[in-house]
Amino acid sequence: MSTLNDGKKKVTIYSVAHEAGVSLATVSRVINDSSLVKEETRKRVEEAIVKLGYRPNAIAQGLALKKTTTIALVIPDSSFLYMGKIINGLLDVAKIYKYNIALHTTSSSINEMSEIIDNIVKSRADGVIVYNDCLTEQEVAVLNSFSTPMVYIGHKIKADEACNVFVDYKKALYELTDKYIQEGYKDIVLIEDKKNPMMMDELLQGIKKGFKKHNKEFAGLIEIPDNYHNSYDYLNEYFKDNKHQLVITVRDSQAMAVLNACTENGISIPEETDLVCVMDSRYTDMVRPRISSFFIPSYDLGALAMRVMTKMLNDDEVKEKEYQLSYIYKNKASTKV
Amino acid sequence: MSTLNDGKKKVTIYSVAHEAGVSLATVSRVINDSSLVKEETRKRVEEAIVKLGYRPNAIAQGLALKKTTTIALVIPDSSFLYMGKIINGLLDVAKIYKYNIALHTTSSSINEMSEIIDNIVKSRADGVIVYNDCLTEQEVAVLNSFSTPMVYIGHKIKADEACNVFVDYKKALYELTDKYIQEGYKDIVLIEDKKNPMMMDELLQGIKKGFKKHNKEFAGLIEIPDNYHNSYDYLNEYFKDNKHQLVITVRDSQAMAVLNACTENGISIPEETDLVCVMDSRYTDMVRPRISSFFIPSYDLGALAMRVMTKMLNDDEVKEKEYQLSYIYKNKASTKV
DNA sequence: ACTTACTTTGAAAACTTTTTCAATTAATTA
């Protein structure tokens, strides 16, 4: 473990230059691996650096270079479980390319986004990665209007120039619906998820398309309260009088609420009702019966987003703007089909 | 939504000064709400600011002020679920005090911590908050040796001067063990969690203390593989030949692995075996039977850590170094006692 | 009208780097 500057005396590039008997310019060159410094001098400077425990001041570098090697990550403050894997992907790639991550979270409050943008602009992040499920079109427009490189994770963005990394949920639900209708299922419902409005929209489109293909109309959207406990209570009442052939939920907690509510009302899954959770999580495999779900490559979403960002920052002309990752449907014990 | 500098022309404090017909000093004073600027001048400057869409450059400010209003957060890269709530607490408080958060994650690889420290020193974070379950004593020593304010979350730190916010897991497990032994339980086991070595240590101490009180020796530590699937497979074999009166696990996934393995081997919970998960999560309530657990105030751990940090940064002499938060035992359906 | 005190402003230094450009030294060639 190397010597640390413990604050007793600030050590700057000047101190190092003085210690090594060279000018700042030379020290700077050594720090930045410039080839044009004599081997012997380099050695002297490097010795001075370790002797003094010098660490370049990234802030001063940022000022001089007009870049911060920091990228801002904007995510909804809820649900770190799903986000967690995305963040892990992001961070692993960021580490490779030596970028720092500044974390910004949005709650649903209206004016917050503009505050966050303000903050990001002030802090001069080199780029911004946004998980965009909760952004209004207006907010996306604002974000796009400013010149910092930007990558959106999660959903296809309408704006043409926007760069985004996403999964085609519409297609996923279309395929699922199609399959089930072909199997003769008629009574298919989708549980609404208010936390993910944009994804919800895509899912709905997919289902509707599936129904349309078979000349049917989808009318099975079920609105339920927001959090697990309320939704569980609600569903517990609901399944006293209702029963469906296939129930689709977005998040694992909703699927578990359905599972519990059904079971406790004597509706057995999968015998009487098939249950599919769109977004996979480790917990869909831990519960019994295991819940059929789509594997969403969250880690890859994060990693790719960051990779694309690094390309943008290196002016490696980013040809593609849209990176679509594929899901995998995992048929487990909560479905018969 | 305010005007944004869209990068066509950089607008600095100079531009504003020029536009308003004053000197930089005056603009700076306006930005920083200094009282010594005439009302009329202030108005002129403010108009210039919105006209040009000026945003102070936080990097330049950082250099001039020798502070960054950024605090570094160091957490293990695994398990954002538990961390998520801590981070939410942190971020909410950080937002109030206008601090930015730089996210650093540690994987278990050996040399990484020193790299991260390097990085934090370079980036001149005003303070560091560390979730310290995976740090070696050596690493803690290194961290303490440097002068940046530091707050540890999670566990009591040996070093005296260290500031930490934690939950007394030892006491929690002592109480639990004591209660169960009083109820006549003899065969108590603890499932090891390699991901949280320090917590593990505390838990063990607590259990041992409980056994000691009753003049018994604890010898029920069960080592299992690391991730859910492996540990589930392992336990599935294990519970073919073994059965215990009380099984204690650290994380929800382990509890679920035990629950599933037991159930599938015909051991019913709680009738034959009591199951307790130390760290509560929403999922312990979603599974059936609901798993008894300790409610850990994760959000508060994060929020308090950040609050303490802001105090340290304001030189409000922080009297207390140790902030102990209390857990709540939640008796649910996986236990008879 | 003339100090005295207070309010408001600006010039310039400081914060720590990178980088350009010119200068110096060393090496090569005629």
Add this chain to the structure above:
DNA sequence: TAATTAATTGAAAAAGTTTTCAAAGTAAGT
């Protein structure tokens, strides 16, 4: 040996703020 070229180095400017100190302006008191 002188002239040319190449390799190293350093001085100084630039990045965009804050802040100190002095100056200028204004009001008040004698």
